[in-house]
Amino acid sequence: MSTAQRLHARTLGWYAEHRRDLPWRSSEVDAWGVLVSEVMLQQTPVARVEPVWRRWLDRWPTPADLAEASPADVVRAWDRLGYPRRALRLLDCARAVVDHHGGQVPRDAVDLLALPGIGAYTAAAVAAFAYGDRVPVLDTNVRRVLGRLLGAEALPPPTQTRAERHRAEAVLPEDAATSATWNVAVMELGALVCTARAPRCEACPLAADCAWRAAGFPADAHASRRHTQAWHGTDRQARGALMAVLRAHPDAPPPPDLLARAWPEGGQRDRALASLIADGLAEAVDGGHRLPTHRPPAATG
DNA sequence: AAAACGGGGTT
DNA sequence: AACCCAGTTTT
Numbered sequence: 001m002s003t004a005q006r007l008h009a010r011t012l013g014w015y016a017e018h019r020r021d022l023p024w025r026s027s028e029v030d031a032w033g034v035l036v037s038e039v040m041l042q043q044t045p046v047a048r049v050e051p052v053w054r055r056w057l058d059r060w061p062t063p064a065d066l067a068e069a070s071p072a073d074v075v076r077a078w079d080r081l082g083y084p085r086r087a088l089r090l091l092d093c094a095r096a097v098v099d100h101h102g103g104q105v106p107r108d109a110v111d112l113l114a115l116p117g118i119g120a121y122t123a124a125a126v127a128a129f130a131y132g133d134r135v136p137v138l139d140t141n142v143r144r145v146l147g148r149l150l151g152a153e154a155l156p157p158p159t160q161t162r163a164e165r166h167r168a169e170a171v172l173p174e175d176a177a178t179s180a181t182w183n184v185a186v187m188e189l190g191a192l193v194c195t196a197r198a199p200r201c202e203a204c205p206l207a208a209d210c211a212w213r214a215a216g217f218p219a220d221a222h223a224s225r226r227h228t229q230a231w232h233g234t235d236r237q238a239r240g241a242l243m244a245v246l247r248a249h250p251d252a253p254p255p256p257d258l259l260a261r262a263w264p265e266g267g268q269r270d271r272a273l274a275s276l277i278a279d280g281l282a283e284a285v286d287g288g289h290r291l292p293t294h295r296p297p298a299a300t301g
Numbered sequence: 302a303a304a305a306c307g308g309g310g311t312t
Numbered sequence: 313a314a315c316c317c318a319g320t321t322t323t
Binding site: 037038039040041042043044045046048049082083085086089116117118119120121122125129137139140141142184187190191195196197228 | 314315316317318319320321
Binding site: 043044045047048080081082083084085086158159197198229231235236237239240243279 | 302303304305306307308309310311312
């Protein structure tokens with residue numbers, strides 16, 4: 001048995017025993033359900049996505065259903081998942097699937113990448129998880145696992161490299177069905193065992209093969225180039241505070257003082273509201289601001 | 302290549 | 313108080 005085959009067997013065996021029963025992994029879930037889950041999971045942890053995903057698909061089971069929704073309803077249903085522009089991109093995505101693909105989520109990589117809010121990761125995830133295609137899926141978990149296992153690195157570099165993509169392709173099982181399970185298994189291993197902070201190597205099926213472990217767990221070589229984003233007092237915090245007020249008043253504008261109470265500094269509040277309007281997340285009306293009741297068609301480019 | 306973009310649980 | 317999370321888009 002080759003090294004690659006041993007890695008595959010051990011990882012798939014571990015996954016069969018330890019995998020979480022996440023709702024979007026059910027065979028009942030179609031490609032649209034998978035796509036919605038992947039967009040929600042962009043930078044948002046599984047635990048917070050799960051209840052929102054269930055409500056979302058219960059309300060809008062198909063792209064055609066979502067395509068008819070108002071942006072105010074969509075942003076409100078997005079709740080506090082964060083990065084609410086994703087909610088509007090998902091609405092645009094539903095419209096594009098209806099308008100350009102007959103209401104069916106496309107399978108081709110070029111078509112998927114052309115959809116709003118779908119980048120390299122999500123396109124690969126939909127192709128692999130929804131359609132069972134043989135494509136490398138390179139999310140933050142997989143990058144970390146492969147970086148440790150094959151590159152002896154504590155953490156992957158800040159931006160994805162060609163070497164990482166080559167490495168992911170090199171270890172991908174030949175068989176399509178096996179490759180699809182491999183992708184989700186490595187991702188799950190990164191989420192549950194090979195974690196960023198405190199990896200549980202004693203529980204890892206690949207510990208004996210791990211280059212990082214063999215090298216004595218060298219420190220993160222890219223630490224100096226990682227900068228933690230400030231949060232308190234930023235425009236992002238201001239936008240979030242204002243959006244929370246707008247979500248609580250989906251139809252009518254909130255009483256004027258509520259926005260001021262949510263973000264007292266007037267200059268920054270005005271700038272934040274202007275940026276929300278520019279993003280299509282808010283609209284100015286007679287009595288102040290509210291969630292947008294209408295969204296213009298996205299530019300198709 | 303770097304910055305902008307939320308929010309909350311965990312350490 | 314940092315760190316981290318199934319990233320994408322814009323500059």
